[in-house]
Amino acid sequence: MMHRALHELPRAAPFLKELLRLLRAQGPSTAWDGKDDAEILAPFLLPKGRRESSGEEPDPDVFWRIEIFHDAVGLAIEARTGVVCTTMLKMQHEGFGRLVLLAGRLVVVSRFLRDAHRFGFESVERLADAGEKLVAGGESMIERFPEAARYAQ
Amino acid sequence: MMHRALHELPRAAPFLKELLRLLRAQGPSTAWDGKDDAEILAPFLLPKGRRESSGEEPDPDVFWRIEIFHDAVGLAIEARTGVVCTTMLKMQHEGFGRLVLLAGRLVVVSRFLRDAHRFGFESVERLADAGEKLVAGGESMIERFPEAARYAQ
Numbered sequence: 001m002m003h004r005a006l007h008e009l010p011r012a013a014p015f016l017k018e019l020l021r022l023l024r025a026q027g028p029s030t031a032w033d034g035k036d037d038a039e040i041l042a043p044f045l046l047p048k049g050r051r052e053s054s055g056e057e058p059d060p061d062v063f064w065r066i067e068i069f070h071d072a073v074g075l076a077i078e079a080r081t082g083v084v085c086t087t088m089l090k091m092q093h094e095g096f097g098r099l100v101l102l103a104g105r106l107v108v109v110s111r112f113l114r115d116a117h118r119f120g121f122e123s124v125e126r127l128a129d130a131g132e133k134l135v136a137g138g139e140s141m142i143e144r145f146p147e148a149a150r151y152a153q
Numbered sequence: 154m155m156h157r158a159l160h161e162l163p164r165a166a167p168f169l170k171e172l173l174r175l176l177r178a179q180g181p182s183t184a185w186d187g188k189d190d191a192e193i194l195a196p197f198l199l200p201k202g203r204r205e206s207s208g209e210e211p212d213p214d215v216f217w218r219i220e221i222f223h224d225a226v227g228l229a230i231e232a233r234t235g236v237v238c239t240t241m242l243k244m245q246h247e248g249f250g251r252l253v254l255l256a257g258r259l260v261v262v263s264r265f266l267r268d269a270h271r272f273g274f275e276s277v278e279r280l281a282d283a284g285e286k287l288v289a290g291g292e293s294m295i296e297r298f299p300e301a302a303r304y305a306q
Contacts, residue, residue: 088243088253100241100255105298107258145258148298 015131019072046120074101077138104151108138168284172225199273227254230291257304261291
């Protein structure tokens with residue numbers, strides 16, 4: 001998975017494109033030099049065994065990954081609808097939390113997380129699918145409540 | 154201010170009633186014994202001088218106070234509309250942050266905070282006014298977008 005060539009990734013997916021752009025933009029300018037897309041996405045992939053194991057120390061970067069994953073969902077929604085979304089994450093105890101994407105007065109995406117400390121996907125395809133599904137859901141919410149989504153302030 | 158008698162407080166205000174209920178409920182059962190309402194509200198009051206001073210250490214309880222203040226706004230909105238609200242706070246750097254109350258798919262209350270580490274009011278009246286104003290704003294948002302506010306999931 002780590003050494004998959006760039007052209008094999010489902011790049012047609014707008015979500016994945018936005019996620020890669022965000023990841024490349026956030027690192028120091030040299031951090032990703034020479035790395036292909038699959039390597040950049042590697043921190044989002046968890047082998048099945050690791051996902052299911054327990055008792056290990058939570059990865060301190062996991063909340064950053066959760067936020068950037070959903071930021072990319074927001075950017076893909078914006079690309080399709082013109083509506084700008086903001087991510088808000090509220091973590092509670094033991095990996096439980098709530099994640100929303102907001103636009104205007106609309107909750108565009110709403111998720112209750114559990115096992116947040118093991119946030120990750122089995123493959124790039126699953127990562128892309130999960131993102132696209134949220135994008136599609138957000139898009140239909142904006143269609144349903146267009147006035148709330150575009151409400152200023 | 155600290156020794157103002159209970160009957161002098163603007164108790165008619167539903168917001169203040171909810172805030173006091175929350176504060177009394179959250180402390181250990183004996184913590185507030187013998188304390189009147191004004192004493193319980195004292196942590197929300199900041200003398201003008203303290204509000205304007207800078208360079209002091211942020212009070213670690215300030216985020217708890219910000220959340221409970223807005224939780225009380227949500228309870229007062231629920232009492233008037235039947236719509237249950239959830240508070241989400243996202244703090245950024247240097248006291249900047251965003252606070253929302255969510256219900257269904259509606260952003261009932263939306264605030265951008267600054268100087269969050271000096272969150273407080275000059276008097277109980279100002280505290281009550283600030284809460285009531287947010288309650289009224291939330292209520293009118295629910296009237297404006299009733300379907301989004303009552304959207305399940």
